[in-house]
Amino acid sequence: MSLSSRGFLCFTLFLCSISVGLPADxxxxxxxxxxxxxxxxxxxxxxxxxxxxxxxxxxxxxxxxxxxxxxxxxxxxxxxxxxxxxxxxxxxxxxxxxxxxxxxxxxxxxxxxxxxxxxxxxxxxxxxxxxxxxxxxxxxxxxxxxxDVIPVPFATPDGDVNLFIGDWYIKNHKELRNDLESGDSLAAPDGVLINGLGPYQFDRAVVRDGIPYQIINVEPGKTYRLRVHNVGISTSLNFRIQNHDLVLVETEGSYTVQQKYSNMDIHVGQSYSFLVTMDQNATNDYYIVASPRLFDSSNWTKPPGVAILHYSNSQGPASGPLPGLPNEFDTYFSMNQARSIRWNVSAGAARPNPQGSFRYGEITVTDVFVILNRPAELIDGKRRTTLNGISYLAPSTPLTLARQFKVPGVFKLDFPNRFMNRPAKLDASVINGTFKGFVEIIFQNNDTVVQSYHLDGYAFFVVGMDYGVWTENSRSTYNKWDGVARSTTQVFPGAWSAILVFLDNAGMWNLRSQNLDSWYLGQEVYINAVNPENDNTEVExxxxxxxxxxxxxxxxxxxxxxxxxxxxxxLSPIDAMVKVVLVAVMVALRGVFDISGTI
CATH class of the missing domain: 2.60.40.420 (Cupredoxins -  blue copper proteins)
Incomplete structure (x- = not known):
């Protein structure tokens, strides 16, 4: 290589190092x-x-x-x-x-x-x-x-497994929605799936031949991260693994205080991460079970979801009865389990600082909404569900577009902060959120089934839940230090759940029931969070x-x-600029070093 070529190469590498030093997402x-x-x-x-x-x-x-x-x-x-x-x-x-x-x-x-x-x-x-x-x-x-700059509060697992659990119907979505539109309530599910597959044949009298089932292959002594999602329609499920502890480490983007559970109630739309160590002697395989919870079992005689945990040195198939459910009649078991889930305030979040550095208990609440749901009722002759007496009727023009183009009459910023003692109605009523306001939302469940509520665009703090009717005095029971931050919370029948959310994410965000039948029939509302001082806060x-x-x-x-x-x-804008500079420099230097090249 000539001296001029070596000089050009060194200069080019120097410029490239500048580009490398300016990383883009x-x-x-x-x-x-x-x-x-x-x-x-x-x-x-x-x-x-x-x-x-x-x-x-x-x-x-x-x-x-x-x-x-x-x-x-x-x-x-x-x-x-x-x-x-x-x-x-x-x-x-x-x-x-x-x-x-x-x-x-x-x-x-x-x-x-x-x-x-x-x-x-x-x-x-x-x-x-x-x-x-x-x-x-x-x-x-x-x-x-x-x-890499954000440490994880546990050792790197030996494997990472996603498990999708959920109730399932043999009718397809078109038939089910036609049933709802005809005024029928959702029937009991036909089964429970794990990763889109049916139950292992743990009992020939209960499970028919030829049904494919999920097998999770593991190595003895190793620890795996299981990410479990309830993707079903309306049924809370209890998740458990025969003879294995579940160490809860994360839920919906928040690290939790690490605690052992023998089982976990996972409600519709919720996601959890567990560390599971393969510490058994592998005399046989083990059952992974997802079964209906807080459900009228008299209306459902189908088998639960059953998959297989298979050790590489297993000596035989899983056997014996399925691991049992917690006491179905202990109404406080599931609620106390939910209350036990705490935020790990010392763990790193998505930025290299502790999760608990946001001290939500010290921020002044600017708005309070008590959102009441009731069983489905007739509105204009149709069976509908409501929040605060309003059943959301989706307009043909999306709310964001109507706001962008100032289309009149599509929605109203008038969602009430309490249940109004008036006839229920169909409407596109939107919460007028205060940008960077701190909002307290209490979900009051007057229905007979567990409901889950989800807010897009945010993680909120689950600060309290109890049976009965929420009152101002209920705030004395709030967890104002390490309530877990998540995006979906359950609300038990005849009970309430309280959340706190900081509206710092500009946009129009959906607040809905995750129970698909309740959502489809009207249990949703949008929160409009607009920065009044800067129209450019949102993406164009x-x-x-x-x-x-x-x-x-x-x-x-x-x-x-x-x-x-x-x-x-x-390319990022910076990388694009550096490339332009490199091209210009190469063109200029070709005459000096008498070489040719491309980028």
Whole structure:
């Protein structure tokens, strides 16, 4: 190599080192096709919704701060949207994937989601948000990993396993939603699935032959992280593993105080991470069980979900009775278990500082909402569910678009902060949130079943729950130090749960029942959190926005499909600038060093 060539190479490496020293948050790209598949999870062929030919869908495995780009092709025969359960898309409700924020992706169309997974590390899942479609599948896991600068409060596990548990119906989502629209209540489920598969044949008198089941292969002495998600429709499930302890370490993006449980009640829409050590003698395999909890078992005689934990040195199949449920008639067992889950305030969060550095108990509450739900009732001749006497009626124009284009009459910022003693009504009533206000929300469950409530765009602090009617005096029982931060909380029948949430994420965010029948019939509301001092706080309207309703005329043609899986990774502004400089320098130096080259 000539002296001039060596000089040019050294200078180029110096410039490259500048670029390397200015890192950008990386991008990852996915192409997902959503389609109908044929499966037999309970031994009977039926139509399910799959993604990339998988049921459940692929796991989205990313790291906090990454930018995620997912091109979704809708091959179903009806509109479709995906929502990212628990992912806090910062100031970007355009990507939330619910009816109030996005026009649906029409059949045969594609649409590209782009969002950043930021300020969270942990276990989440995605699912279809429209038309009762989650009842047919379309769900999958989201794993958000820590960056290297953020320590994890436990040793790196020897393996990482996602488990999707949920009640299941042989009827597809179209039949189930037709039942609801006809005025029928949801019947008892036909079974419980684990990872889209039916129960292991633990009892030939109970489980028919030929049903495929999940096998989790493990090595003796090793410790595995099990991320367990209740992706079902409306049934709380108790999760347990025969002869093995569950060490709870994380829930929905928050590290917890590490405690051992022999079983865990997981309610609809909730996600938990457990460390499980393979410390048994492997004389045989072991049962993994998910069975209905807080459920009228007289209406359900089907087997629970049963999978198999298989040691590599196992000497035989699982045997004996399934591990038993906690006392079904002890109404406080599940509530006390929920109260025992505490935030690990000394662990690192998504930024390199302790989770407990946000001292929520010292912040002044600016708004209080007591949100009451009741059993389904007739409104205008239709069976509907309500929150504070209002059954949400989704307008044809999403709320975010109506706000952006100032379309009148689509929604009203008048959701009441208490139940109003007036006839129930259908309406698109929205909570007028105070940007960077600290809101107290009390869910009062006057129904006869456990309800779960979820808030998109945020993690909230679960500070209290009890049976009876919430009163001002109930605040004396609040946990104001280490109540866990999460995005979905259960509310027991005839009881209340209280949460605190800091509205620092600008946008229009969905607050809903995770119980699919309650949600479909009207139990949802949106929180409008707008920065009055800066219109640019939120991410701008995406270029690929789909228009519908009052804005349908703005839709020119179908969004152009881009094969992102083969697209080059976009450069950050800094990297782009450095590349321009490199090109300019190379052009200038070619004459000096008498060489040629490319970048």
């Amino acid at each position: 990386p991008f990852v790209f996915y192409d997902w096709t959503v389609d109908y598949l044929t499966a037999s999870p309970l031994g009977i062929k039926q139509q399910v919704i799959g993604i990339e030919g998988q049921f459940p869908g692929p796991v989205l495995n990313v790291t906090t701060n990454w930018n995620v780009v997912i091109n979704v092709k809708n091959n179903l025969d009806e509109p479709f949207l995906l929502t990212w359960n628990g992912i806090q898309q910062r100031k970007n409700s355009w990507q939330d994937g619910v009816s109030g924020t996005n026009c649906p992706i029409p059949a045969g169309w594609n649409w590209t989601y782009q969002f950043q997974v930021k300020d969270q590390i942990g276990s989440f899942f995605y699912f279809p948000s429209l038309g009762f479609q989650r009842a047919s599948g379309g769900y999958g896991g989201i794993v958000v990993n820590n960056r 309207l995406p270029e690929n926005t789909i228009y519908c309703g009052e804005l349908s005329s703005l839709q020119k043609d179908q969004a152009r499909r881009v094969n992102f899986s083969s697209a080059p990774m976009p």
